[in-house]
Amino acid sequence: MPELSLLDINPDKLFEQHNVQEVEAIERAINNEVERKKVELRTLVGERYRDLIEAADTIGEMKNLSEEVIQDIDAMMVEMVTLQKKHQQPYKPNVYLKENSITPSITDSIAAQVATMLEFPEQIWSEITSKEYIKAAQLFLFARHIKTGFTVEKSLQEYAAQIPVLEHQWSIILHFKDVILESANKDLKTINISPKNAGTCLACIALLEDTPLVTKFLQLRTEAVNDILHEENNVKDGIINSCLCIVNTLTVLQHCFLGTNDVPRGLLWEILNSVTSSNNKPIYLLEPSIKLKYLPQVVLQFSITQKTIGRKMLKLRIMTEL
Numbered sequence: 207m208p209e210l211s212l213l214d215i216n217p218d219k220l221f222e223q224h225n226v227q228e229v230e231a232i233e234r235a236i237n238n239e240v241e242r243k244k245v246e247l248r249t250l251v252g253e254r255y256r257d258l259i260e261a262a263d264t265i266g267e268m269k270n271l272s273e274e275v276i277q278d279i280d281a282m283m284v285e286m287v288t289l290q291k292k293h294q295q296p297y298k299p300n301v302y303l304k305e306n307s308i309t310p311s312i313t314d315s316i317a318a319q320v321a322t323m324l325e326f327p328e329q330i331w332s333e334i335t336s337k338e339y340i341k342a343a344q345l346f347l348f349a350r351h352i353k354t355g356f357t358v359e360k361s362l363q364e365y366a367a368q369i370p371v372l373e374h375q376w377s378i379i380l381h382f383k384d385v386i387l388e389s390a391n392k393d394l395k396t397i398n399i400s401p402k403n404a405g406t407c408l409a410c411i412a413l414l415e416d417t418p419l420v421t422k423f424l425q426l427r428t429e430a431v432n433d434i435l436h437e438e439n440n441v442k443d444g445i446i447n448s449c450l451c452i453v454n455t456l457t458v459l460q461h462c463f464l465g466t467n468d469v470p471r472g473l474l475w476e477i478l479n480s481v482t483s484s485n486n487k488p489i490y491l492l493e494p495s496i497k498l499k500y501l502p503q504v505v506l507q508f509s510i511t512q513k514t515i516g517r518k519m520l521k522l523r524i525m526t527e528l
Contacts, residue, residue, distance in 0.1 A: 261442050268446055268449055268450070279457060283461065312365075318498070318500035319505065320375075322492070322497065323352060329345055330382045334382070337389075339390050340410050341491055348488035349379045353376045356372060387411060394427070397430065401457065401458050404458045405461070405473040408474050409474060419474070423462075427455040431448050434451060462474040486509070486510075487508065
């Protein structure tokens with residue numbers, strides 16, 4: 207019988223085209239091929255099983271390593287808090303914030319506010335690229351406060367209509383809110399983000415968005431694990447990285463929300479408490495300039511108070527006291 211590919215056999219015409227001996231030979235060939243495939247399948251399953259065992263052993267090693275890393279991080283946090291207390295700089299207010307004996311005229315005040323608005327986009331973008339998301343959020347809220355003043359104060363409303371650059375500039379600044387939040391969310395999905403950086407990102411979200419912070423954080427970390435499992439081509443690397451991400455998530459939860467011996471109320475509470483302190487007005491983020499001298503007191507004294515984010519800070523306090 208001439209050589210025949212098993213894939214080319216037509217069962218309906220088998221007995222029409224071949225005699226009994228040829229059909230029996232074809233049957234034997236098919237049976238041999240079936241047995242060969244079974245052997246290949248058992249070999250493949252056996253190799254994958256060994257890979258699975260190796261992955262399980264690796265996960266066990268990673269667990270021990272992760273526990274050691276957490277202990278090292280805790281020790282580093284203690285040292286960082288100690289160093290910060292030693293090297294904390296005394297507060298130096300901006301020289302232009304001193305009470306002026308001369309009240310600026312309405313035109314000077316408007317000119318100073320518009321000039322300040324023109325500087326915000328570059329300053330906010332600079333803070334974003336430096337990953338100083340809290341400063342970027344403070345500058346955005348400061349810009350919104352100035353813009354709101356032109357809307358609600360009767361003495362400024364008629365002037366606002368005559369200054370189209372003000373509305374144009376605000377439309378540019380408004381775009382930065384989404385940019386800041388997207389950048390913070392992206393960093394929170396980093397596999398091994400530090401508690402300090404995570405606290406900065408979460409504090410930024412608390413300032414700009416009304417959302418439950420714990421839920422938001424866990425949602426982003428869940429997305430991070432899903433991304434790892436779907437994007438990693440190597441199964442072993444995917445398992446290891448997802449485990450690292452989960453361990454890191456628990457570490458950040460402990461430091462930012464539940465608190466530690468060194469920071470009992472949690473790192474996030476401390477950051478938000480610092481942001482809302484009287485010594486942390488957004489005006490201090492601006493470069494010293496003569497125009498600041500002509501800003502009205504309602505602008506100079508603007509600060510982010512605990513009342514603004516009071517509910518979130520109250521929830522954080524409850525969590526650390528449970």
